[in-house]
Amino acid sequence: MSAPLPETIETTLDILADGKYVADRSLATALFLALKLGRPLFLEGEAGVGKTEIAKVLSETLGRRLIRLQCYEGLDVSSAVYEWNYSRQMIDIRISEAAGDRDRDQIENDIFSEQFLIKRPLLQALEPDDSGLPPVLLIDELDRTDEPFEAFLLEVLSDFQVTIPEIGTVTAENPPLVIITSNRTREIHDAIKRRCFYYWVDYPDAQRELEILAVKVPEAPGELSDQIVAFVQRLRSKDLFKLPGVAETIDWTNALVQLDKIDLDPETVNDTLGTLLKYQDDIEKIKGSEAANLLNQVKADLAARQ
Ligand SMILES: Nc1ncnc2c1ncn2[C@@H]1O[C@H](COP(=O)(O)OP(=O)(O)OP(=O)(O)O)[C@@H](O)[C@H]1O
């Protein structure tokens, strides 16, 4: 079932909530404006703060096809836009030859037609889905590609068209809804950002993170969730190589629920740190006395609040 694009910030928040995404009003505003103005939404932020999820939720709740372009170093046009199906072309040439067909122009015309074209995500995204609606295009982790690809992407995002020399120019009648994400391992070129609506996705504050746990791990006891969130929030103020994101908070909560915990104790924290921290140095730093300190502070904070 497809749904119309949101007409207000409130309905944008509703759409995200339908997809179990807890968003700040500022994020909903950015998303609303990007959709309304037909601009890509550029989401930058640390790992695990919910950037990719926004594209997934949009596709789900608006009933649009999700087309994902996962970026990596060395990503090129043949993986991102299109390539010719060489083996099928070869077979076709052989068949034509075997049939005594010697008209080279005709053969060339045949083998460079759409049926021999393998469409990759950026080309797919220019076409509507079966219901006639433009898809959601997720360009994930753009910071992992190199600059030549960025320059190429800029062209696609400017006009939503791709030129295939042998066929011609393919233009999207209705542009896709584009979400671009970056973990900021390097700066993305200004020219790309200028075409987008930019939003920095930050770690959520405690209240927002509690709301996220309530929708993502509803079976977790309330007091346990309070402790988890307070612990993670304090942990994020530590000098660590990689701070835990929302994904880690959710993982940790799931792990503690599996262990039937209703209350955090130092031993459990130490034993389950691997769901929160993914670097041995970070774990070494927190394990033991630091974890016990944090837990004491958390319990004192929560007791003072009651
Ligand atoms: N605001 C939120 N509401 C609900 N769930 C969230 C929210 N933020 C993050 N999550 C959950 O956290 C997990 C990680 O989110 P996601 O994969 O989108 O992170 P990311 O920012 O793309 O991370 P990475 O940079 O590592 O790819 C998902 O399971 C998502 O459901």
Ligand SMILES: [Mg+2]
């Ligand atoms: Mg992601």
